Amino acid sequence: PCATGKTLHDGTLTIATGNPAYFPWVIDDAPESGKGFEAAVAYAVAGKMGFDADHVSWVRASFDESIQPGAKNFDVNMQQFSITADRDKVVDFSAPYYTSAMAVLTTKQIVEGGAKPTLDSLRKLKWGAQASTTAVPMLVGLVNPDSDPMLYNDNADVSAALQAGQIDAALFDLPTALFLAAVTVNDGVVLGQFPAERSTNPDQFGMLMEEGNPLKFCIDEAINALKQDGTLAKLEATWLAESTGVPVIK
Amino acid sequence: MKLQVKNVHKSFGHTKVLNGISLDVAEGEMTCLIGASGSGKSTLLRCINLLEPVDDGEIWLDGAEIADPALDPQPIRQRIGIVFQSFNLFPHMTAEENVMLAPRRIFKTSRDALRPTVEELFDRFGLKDRMHHYPDQLSGGQQQRVAIVRALAMKPEIMLFDEITSALDPELVNEVLQVLKSLKQDGMTMVLATHEMAFARDVADKVCFLDKGSILEQGTPADIFSNPRQERTRDFLARVLGPR
Amino acid sequence: MKLQVKNVHKSFGHTKVLNGISLDVAEGEMTCLIGASGSGKSTLLRCINLLEPVDDGEIWLDGAEIADPALDPQPIRQRIGIVFQSFNLFPHMTAEENVMLAPRRIFKTSRDALRPTVEELFDRFGLKDRMHHYPDQLSGGQQQRVAIVRALAMKPEIMLFDEITSALDPELVNEVLQVLKSLKQDGMTMVLATHEMAFARDVADKVCFLDKGSILEQGTPADIFSNPRQERTRDFLARVLGPR
Amino acid sequence: MSDSNKGPTRRQAHERKLKRRSMILAAISTSVVVAALVILIPLTPGWERVKQSFFNWDIVVRTFPKLLNAFLLDVAIFAWSVPLIAALGLAIALARDVRDPVFYPLRLFGILYTDIFRGVPVVLVVYLIGFGIPGLGLQRPFNSPYLWGTVALVLTYAAYVAEIFRSGIESIHASQRNAALSLGMSPSDTMRFVILPQAIRRVVPAQMNILIALQKDVALLSFIGPVEIFRQAGVFKSLLASFTPYVVAAAIFLVVTIPATRLADHMLAKQNRARS
Amino acid sequence: MSDSNKGPTRRQAHERKLKRRSMILAAISTSVVVAALVILIPLTPGWERVKQSFFNWDIVVRTFPKLLNAFLLDVAIFAWSVPLIAALGLAIALARDVRDPVFYPLRLFGILYTDIFRGVPVVLVVYLIGFGIPGLGLQRPFNSPYLWGTVALVLTYAAYVAEIFRSGIESIHASQRNAALSLGMSPSDTMRFVILPQAIRRVVPAQMNILIALQKDVALLSFIGPVEIFRQAGVFKSLLASFTPYVVAAAIFLVVTIPATRLADHMLAKQNRARS
Numbered sequence A: 001p002c003a004t005g006k007t008l009h010d011g012t013l014t015i016a017t018g019n020p021a022y023f024p025w026v027i028d029d030a031p032e033s034g035k036g037f038e039a040a041v042a043y044a045v046a047g048k049m050g051f052d053a054d055h056v057s058w059v060r061a062s063f064d065e066s067i068q069p070g071a072k073n074f075d076v077n078m079q080q081f082s083i084t085a086d087r088d089k090v091v092d093f094s095a096p097y098y099t100s101a102m103a104v105l106t107t108k109q110i111v112e113g114g115a116k117p118t119l120d121s122l123r124k125l126k127w128g129a130q131a132s133t134t135a136v137p138m139l140v141g142l143v144n145p146d147s148d149p150m151l152y153n154d155n156a157d158v159s160a161a162l163q164a165g166q167i168d169a170a171l172f173d174l175p176t177a178l179f180l181a182a183v184t185v186n187d188g189v190v191l192g193q194f195p196a197e198r199s200t201n202p203d204q205f206g207m208l209m210e211e212g213n214p215l216k217f218c219i220d221e222a223i224n225a226l227k228q229d230g231t232l233a234k235l236e237a238t239w240l241a242e243s244t245g246v247p248v249i250k
Numbered sequence B, C: 001m002k003l004q005v006k007n008v009h010k011s012f013g014h015t016k017v018l019n020g021i022s023l024d025v026a027e028g029e030m031t032c033l034i035g036a037s038g039s040g041k042s043t044l045l046r047c048i049n050l051l052e053p054v055d056d057g058e059i060w061l062d063g064a065e066i067a068d069p070a071l072d073p074q075p076i077r078q079r080i081g082i083v084f085q086s087f088n089l090f091p092h093m094t095a096e097e098n099v100m101l102a103p104r105r106i107f108k109t110s111r112d113a114l115r116p117t118v119e120e121l122f123d124r125f126g127l128k129d130r131m132h133h134y135p136d137q138l139s140g141g142q143q144q145r146v147a148i149v150r151a152l153a154m155k156p157e158i159m160l161f162d163e164i165t166s167a168l169d170p171e172l173v174n175e176v177l178q179v180l181k182s183l184k185q186d187g188m189t190m191v192l193a194t195h196e197m198a199f200a201r202d203v204a205d206k207v208c209f210l211d212k213g214s215i216l217e218q219g220t221p222a223d224i225f226s227n228p229r230q231e232r233t234r235d236f237l238a239r240v241l242g243p244r
Numbered sequence D, E: 001m002s003d004s005n006k007g008p009t010r011r012q013a014h015e016r017k018l019k020r021r022s023m024i025l026a027a028i029s030t031s032v033v034v035a036a037l038v039i040l041i042p043l044t045p046g047w048e049r050v051k052q053s054f055f056n057w058d059i060v061v062r063t064f065p066k067l068l069n070a071f072l073l074d075v076a077i078f079a080w081s082v083p084l085i086a087a088l089g090l091a092i093a094l095a096r097d098v099r100d101p102v103f104y105p106l107r108l109f110g111i112l113y114t115d116i117f118r119g120v121p122v123v124l125v126v127y128l129i130g131f132g133i134p135g136l137g138l139q140r141p142f143n144s145p146y147l148w149g150t151v152a153l154v155l156t157y158a159a160y161v162a163e164i165f166r167s168g169i170e171s172i173h174a175s176q177r178n179a180a181l182s183l184g185m186s187p188s189d190t191m192r193f194v195i196l197p198q199a200i201r202r203v204v205p206a207q208m209n210i211l212i213a214l215q216k217d218v219a220l221l222s223f224i225g226p227v228e229i230f231r232q233a234g235v236f237k238s239l240l241a242s243f244t245p246y247v248v249a250a251a252i253f254l255v256v257t258i259p260a261t262r263l264a265d266h267m268l269a270k271q272n273r274a275r276s
């Protein structure tokens, strides 16, 4: 098969995810189970490339660490990496496996306090985001809030700040926002999502690889095949079901 | 008797430093303590001033016992002045501030009310033009004289001096000793530990020879320097004055 | 002449400390430098040992000029021993190691080869049982004697002593002065700065009175102490020996 | 004897020669080394990449104003923390010095306090206090990360400052205490008028070093939200995929810390000289 | 005079009484305070929440073994960094002491080095070196975050250690140098046999303080990947939504740092006493 001799360890595909890995991308921080959207996609892609489940091994890498240029200790890394031109100069991305809308995570108190899914209302809120993600420039591009946003190292810190009332709202991709609202943040609410055409570049998730990794061709082939045969859509339906009903921000 | 030390004992840990010292000091008298380094002269003076609590024995000042551990030492210390070997002026204050601090805090007197007395003292000891200098702008001899003025400003009943000339350059020794002479003329009661044998011989009323924490011999200067009765006293004097 | 100092000048910044000093020291002679604090005694000795470069003037040792700034001072210093006022023993070494370090490094002699000479020196100055003690286990007088032994172990042609007794307790002064007497008997050429007037009078061959960086008066001890010609010398002696 | 002021002395002449020689030597050797670095480094295979990554001039120009602006937040946090730290530190130092048995709990508290806050990494304290306490349900503005981040820094640094004050107090020679007591002054007057003024003056250089460390540790507050210079550099890094913003941030820090460190070193050296 | 050994002296009797009294007072006031804390704190409205968040015993039990295990990585990084830091620090201290004009670039380098690495926050150096250098395209294993994280710590701490060595060298009184030179010893022998042995001994307590700071700063390496105790606590925090793991991590640090700090304080105090 295509991947022979191109992987880190012969005969095994090494995939990285976050530490910890978050719902609904990976369920229970256990990617080996294949549960969760990214875990399921990982095994599907691996299968297409000729690696059975026993020949997939998982490692952990922090977000910051993974988007550094340079040699990697994984073949591919799935961690909701948005594909951007700047990043593409120092690392390689696979073809996108998911296209996400950006969504506003907040809490019931804020909604009760009068926050509306309109740009005017959102602009007045105190914002937070994860520092190393594309949410930061999008926040400025889409909302342009009145006060400077707070920035954090990871999802957990953003939710902690939201929980502590230090920020009113945070910008995430829609599935993450839905999960955090449902599970992590007490009284969490997804206030709205941005229509895809409003985003300057719609958030597309790709697997991340070392710059110039020969494996890219095989991965792209596998993802495209999964897209063609409807597998990706099916997995999306299975793991990222509840995304309807979130109002679109005007 | 102005001051009576009765059978005072003092140890640091297991080292006995004062081993039953008894000493009488009459009003207006100058008593000199001599003896080898480590014989306990400084410790005795510090005990009299209650800077060290005595282990046992009594100290009487003007007919009242002062070494009782249950007493508050603060008011007693005000009545006893002491000047140490190395200059213990407060380095962050001018000479005048050094002298005024204690009276201001203790008697709650204002600077202005104190100034005449203090200026007089400075004047008397030839320090008038040095009042606003900081200690490190003064010579060692001037510093010692300021320290004496500082103690005198509390109007003590008795003054203790602990080798106040031994850290001085030889040429500065005399100016300080002159001050002691002048205090003696005023009738101040004084006890001084000293290595200045010539001074002790010429000026003291009584000389006590300390050896290993005991007063081995005491008497007039003439007795001690000319006819020491004890072998050890003779030894000591020979070594200190001895043929060089 | 063993040592000739010719018109030596030395300033620190803008303070002139030596102002044209000239001094002759004959073989086997003991010269004493006396004078007030700050008159330049220490500086003169440090200049002779090349620890301070002289600004101007010449210093001749055994007929060769040594103060030329272009010369390497290291071999010259080996020929001149110096002992300082405060004990400059190396505190992390025993007395024996202190003495052996320089010969071992400079002459590349082994410890064993050095031991007999060193033991002899320690023995001679009554330090045999102190060889393996560290400096802080020694009294001040013992430390000074070890410092002298350390300098002698380099077999210097001339020895300089800078007030080696002034940091000592009075009782320890004599044991150190005895060592100097014994060195003189051996015929060592010596220059010493001292405040011990009695010693200078009794033992020195020549006494020089320094004042503000100049030699104001020099001569035999008898000349200087009994018939000082200069007003300043008389003043100084009066203050130091003076009526106390 | 009188000609010593005319013309250079022998030593001056010699030293002038030496100086000229050593300046020439130093100039030559320095230029050789600098030239070698300037010529050889760009020839190394990775140089283009290093330059791109760490010394990209375009990125410097683009990011500098915003980074400088973010640095003002560091300065502000520093500025309002310092007086609080000084006050708390002094209070704790004095608490540890209390001798009256009734106040034993105060002393115990002082000991525990300094032990704990000197023992835990600052970043851990910042997380625990900066996130943990507001998470207990405080309302705005009492849950501000600026507030609790500052509290974390103040608590930590007060422990260091207290220890330094205490060492200062202990470094005042017992004879000063004795001199004051022997005049009949009370222990508290002795502390206030004699010991403390000297102790505080003596520990200024050591405290300056602590302040420099504080100025740098302000960057750790970025982990709980405030976008100060370090965080701002991180954002630029992930947007521009270049480490140049970090280099710029480092340079901005150096402009403040080098003179301050130099000053502290100088004061400390002067003090050490004065003491010996 | 001879009865002084029989029975307690007057002072002993008095002091015994005083001591008994003050022990009773201290015991009473301490128990009052402790009791007040133990009884009153749980009555405050937020206490349940604080306990849940910071002192959840279940979480302590669950996370402790893994946290302790992660702490071993901190210890390991510390252990291999220390000798490197000591060697580099001493080399730089000596480089700054070189007087020969030919080696002027070396001195200049030493000065720049210490200024720069003491002036930049450690976390910034860790990011720059730990992320930046591997990003230049180094191949495994030369891009390891352990390697470059260690390099970042070593470079930073060597600057502090160098300054302390230098201050130690300068604190040796000139008379020691003079004594050695006056015997005819060469300057390098003087440094090696007379100055350095004393200087190194003298700076041991100050260096210990630096080592304790290093032990804590190892936690900063977690930001570039290594899952040491601080990162592990962060993972648990996000999984369990509790700050207890951070508290456990802090406690683990304290077990190491408190005794070490105490020892350093003790040595420093002893030294200060000896000096004055």
Ligand SMILES: Nc1ncnc2c1ncn2[C@@H]1O[C@H](COP(=O)(O)OP(=O)(O)OP(=O)(O)O)[C@@H](O)[C@H]1O
Pocket: B012, B015, B017, B035, B036, B037, B038, B039, B040, B041, B042, B043, B044, B163
């Ligand atoms: N605070 C102290 N702790 C322990 N030992 C002490 C203390 N103060 C003094 N000593 C010891 O007590 C002995 C007597 O000391 P003291 O200073 O009274 O002697 P001295 O006669 O004044 O000597 P000197 O002439 O050197 O001043 C010495 O052996 C000294 O080491």
Ligand SMILES: Nc1ncnc2c1ncn2[C@@H]1O[C@H](COP(=O)(O)OP(=O)(O)OP(=O)(O)O)[C@@H](O)[C@H]1O
Pocket: C012, C015, C017, C035, C036, C037, C038, C039, C040, C041, C042, C043, C044, C163
């Ligand atoms: N390294 C130096 N830098 C500046 N001034 C110095 C230095 N060494 C000595 N001096 C000054 O030179 C003058 C002479 O000092 P020196 O030590 O030679 O005098 P001295 O006669 O030995 O005095 P003492 O009897 O106090 O030892 C003094 O005014 C002193 O302050």
Ligand SMILES: [Mg+2]
Pocket: B041, B042, B043, B162, B163, B193
């Ligand atoms: Mg004494």
Ligand SMILES: [Mg+2]
Pocket: C041, C042, C043, C162, C163
């Ligand atoms: Mg001198």
